[in-house]
Amino acid sequence: MALRTLSRLHSFLRRRTRGVGVFERIVAYAILWWILTEGDVRSLAFGIPAIAAAALINPFAPGGPRAWRLARGGPFFAVFAWLSVRSAVDVAARVIRPARPIDPAVVDYPWRLQSGSARQFMANLINLMPGTLTIDPGEQLLVLHVLGGKERALSGIRRLEERVAGLFGEEIPAHE
Amino acid sequence: MTALAWVGASLVALGVPFFLLGTLGLLRFPDVFTRLHALAKADNVGLGLVCFGLGLHSGSLAHALKLALIWLLMVIASAVGAGLVARAAIARGVKPWGV
Numbered sequence: 200m201a202l203r204t205l206s207r208l209h210s211f212l213r214r215r216t217r218g219v220g221v222f223e224r225i226v227a228y229a230i231l232w233w234i235l236t237e238g239d240v241r242s243l244a245f246g247i248p249a250i251a252a253a254a255l256i257n258p259f260a261p262g263g264p265r266a267w268r269l270a271r272g273g274p275f276f277a278v279f280a281w282l283s284v285r286s287a288v289d290v291a292a293r294v295i296r297p298a299r300p301i302d303p304a305v306v307d308y309p310w311r312l313q314s315g316s317a318r319q320f321m322a323n324l325i326n327l328m329p330g331t332l333t334i335d336p337g338e339q340l341l342v343l344h345v346l347g348g349k350e351r352a353l354s355g356i357r358r359l360e361e362r363v364a365g366l367f368g369e370e371i372p373a374h375e
Numbered sequence: 376m377t378a379l380a381w382v383g384a385s386l387v388a389l390g391v392p393f394f395l396l397g398t399l400g401l402l403r404f405p406d407v408f409t410r411l412h413a414l415a416k417a418d419n420v421g422l423g424l425v426c427f428g429l430g431l432h433s434g435s436l437a438h439a440l441k442l443a444l445i446w447l448l449m450v451i452a453s454a455v456g457a458g459l460v461a462r463a464a465i466a467r468g469v470k471p472w473g474v
Contacts, residue, residue, distance in 0.1 A: 234444060237437040280423075287420035290413050291396040294403055301409055303473045323454040326415045326461075332408060333458045334465050344408045344461065344471060 224254040268368050275366050279324075282355075286329040293346065302347040307340040311360055311371040321363045329355060383432030390424025393417045406472035407464045415457040419450050 228250045236242040293301055312318050322336035325343065330352045335342040345352045357374050364371045376384070400413025426446040430439030 231444075234437060234440045237435070237441065283416070283420050283423070286416040287393055290400060290416045291393065294396050294400040294413060299403055301404070301473070303409060303471055305471055305474050323451070323458055326411070326454045326457040327419050327450065329416075330412070332412055332415075332461055334408070334461050336458075342465075344412075346409060346412045 221254055224257060225250060228253045268366060271366050275362060278362060279327075282328055282359075286327060289329050290346070300347065302349075304345045304349045305334065306343045306345055306349060306353065308343055308353070308356060309339065310341055311374075312364055312367075312369060313371075314367060314369060317363055317367040317369055320367070321360060324359065324363070325356065328359060331356060377434070379434060380432050383428040383430070386424050386428030386431065388428075390421045390428060393421030393424065397421065407469060408461055408471050411457045411461055415453050418453055422446055422449055 229246075232242075232246045232250055236246065293299065310318060312321060318336060318341075322333045322341065325331045325333045325341075330346040330348060332344040332346075333341065334344050343352075343356070361371065394417065397414050397417025400417065401410050404410045404413055423446055426442040430442045433439060433442075
């Protein structure tokens with residue numbers, strides 16, 4: 200009985216410890232603990248067991264964000280920050296102008312990304328990008344709500360999809 | 376105040392209007408979808424500037440990273456939340472305004 204429980208625990212841990220190596224995870228969770236406790240050394244009595252437990256029982260299932268090409272993360276973040284600012288300024292300008300210039304449209308966008316995690320990432324990212332909102336991330340079509348300037352928003356989405364593909368290391372067909 | 380603290384305070388002051396305009400959008404825009412646009416996009420940048428500014432102002436790396444973490448979690452929650460509200464609205468048959 201105890202042996203069976205033990206072997207179950209073993210296979211559970213083996214499944215969970217795949218993906219990014221245990222060493223990288225220990226480093227990542229240690230940094231996170233350091234941030235949360237603001238470097239308080241006394242907290243390590245709780246911190247060391249917590250870091251070890253989190254690193255062993257990997258809460259990030261294989262195929263999640265670990266699939267990112269880390270080297271592309273930096274440039275991607277720069278683009279994200281710039282587009283976020285443009286997006287917020289755009290929406291603020293529409294709010295503040297007396298005429299309230301909005302011209303909403305609902306658009307079907309055929310996915311070029313294949314993997315589920317890349318699609319999920321993009322569907323959520325779209326909500327922060329200039330003038331676009333995901334209504335339904337379907338199997339074939341991504342249904343979008345556009346606040347105004349449909350063509351411009353769509354060409355932005357095409358470029359964004361290419362960047363997300365690069366981040367996840369996916370090859371996608373060129374736009375025709 | 377040090378130069379860093381001044382830069383931080385200016386970034387906080389720059390971030391606050393985005394919250395104000397996002398909320399104004401909530402009042403002025405005509406339907407749930409357009410309101411989601413205003414909230415998600417303005418709050419992302421508003422909180423980003425406030426957190427970045429407070430991080431610089433504090434002059435402590437651990438503080439700054441903690442604020443960055445708060446911003447990151449809030450942005451994820453706001454992007455996912457906006458998508459869920461939009462999806463639920465469409466599923467309940469809400470017609471987008473002006474389409």
